[in-house]
Amino acid sequence: MERIEEILEGVKTMGIAGHIRPDGDCVGSCMALYLYIKEWYPQIQVDVYLDNPKPEFAYIDRMDEVKTEAEGDKTYDLFVTCDVSARDRLAVAEDYFEKAKKTACIDHHVSNKGFAQINHIRGDISSNCEVLYGLLDPDRVNLSIATAVYTGMAHDTGVFQYSSTSPDTMRIAAKLMETGLNFSKIIDESFYQKTYIQNQIMGRVLAESIMLLDGKCIVGYLKRRDMVFYGVEGKDLDGIVSQLRLTQGVEVAMFLYEVESQVFKVSLRSNGRVDVSKIAVYFGGGGHMRAAGCDLSGSVYDVINNISEQIEKQLLGNNA
Incomplete structure (x- = not known):
């Protein structure tokens, strides 16, 4: 066309x-x-x-x-x-x-x-x-x-x-x-522009984020009960994964939130070394090389471990 x-x-x-x-x-x-x-x-x-x-x-x-x-x-x-x-x-x-x-x-x-x-x-x-x-x-x-x-x-x-x-x-x-x-x-x-509540929830995710893979990956997450407490939905969480990506030394940022019991929406952002679209597609999602996402079931730890394993494979492969 x-x-x-x-x-x-x-x-x-x-x-x-x-x-x-x-x-x-x-x-x-x-x-x-x-x-x-x-x-x-x-x-x-x-x-x-x-x-x-x-x-x-x-x-x-x-x-x-x-x-x-x-x-x-x-x-x-x-x-x-x-x-x-x-x-x-x-x-x-x-x-x-x-x-x-x-x-x-x-x-x-x-x-x-x-x-x-x-x-x-x-x-x-x-x-x-x-x-x-x-x-x-x-x-x-x-x-x-x-x-x-x-x-x-x-x-x-x-x-x-x-x-x-x-x-x-x-x-x-x-x-x-x-x-x-x-x-x-x-x-x-x-x-x-963010609302006061959006700023609060972003601050909480950033404060409770964790570093993995020798500081190459940063992870933030929200469980459903926390979203209910703050009165937020998925649409209120824009910008969190992008802010995580800006952390010094990080190659990949991962942000996940619980849409229903043990079902998480995962957003991934890359600074270039990792193609996150390949990871998202592997888990049934999609996107671009530097911005992608998917939905995964399991505990928050299962989801983080499964995604980080694929991130590590690319990091090790790129170092080879």
Whole structure:
């Protein structure tokens, strides 16, 4: 696919959806595509589905039109997934994807093997929003669309500091800024800003973190009872694993929290020597070389031991 127009011919109804627990890149790419279709293809009836996006993204236009659950029996002419690395990661509208006459996947995860009829996957690109931007007519990217695209790019590049950030990434960001978007507000309010409780819980995780593998791996964790005590959910824990990664001497940061009894969501971040996407895929998850995740069952110690064993294998292999 060179341009999004290639898959729109003859389409009268269209659905768009992202992955479970959508992050900034997922929300940004889904909303950018939605806004693009609404603006330039008004003849297409389009719906966007997201799994309870965080209120921090309310500044993106038309967020109030997002559907957070399926609404009856529908068959779309076209259904597009954005930032979804595998079929079982699709949230909210999976039945609509199954029934659609035509399906397309726009993604940037190296672990994505292609589960739609049309797959546009660029594993070498920093964010799905950057991949999507390459499919849009840049002259049609107005302020509303640019705001959504910039949001995703900023989030998946760690505000343009991760190694996946390329000269093309920065050129696109500059082009988006020319639309007049408030880039500093986007970054502050959706990326850095935390509530008092979020700061408390981050402080606790950092204070109780442990070092493994001769200081090459740092681990933070939260059990369900602690999350209940503080009144937080998974969506409140963004930024913890990234902060752990910044610890001096660390090659890999691991953060896990209990979603139900002895079931943990694991987030991994690497400083370069370890490919955490390979570890995540090994345990049924996915992601990128430096940022990945998976779900694991067992005690907190079982999960830490299983993940750290795979980290150690790569560290030893890289030293060989």
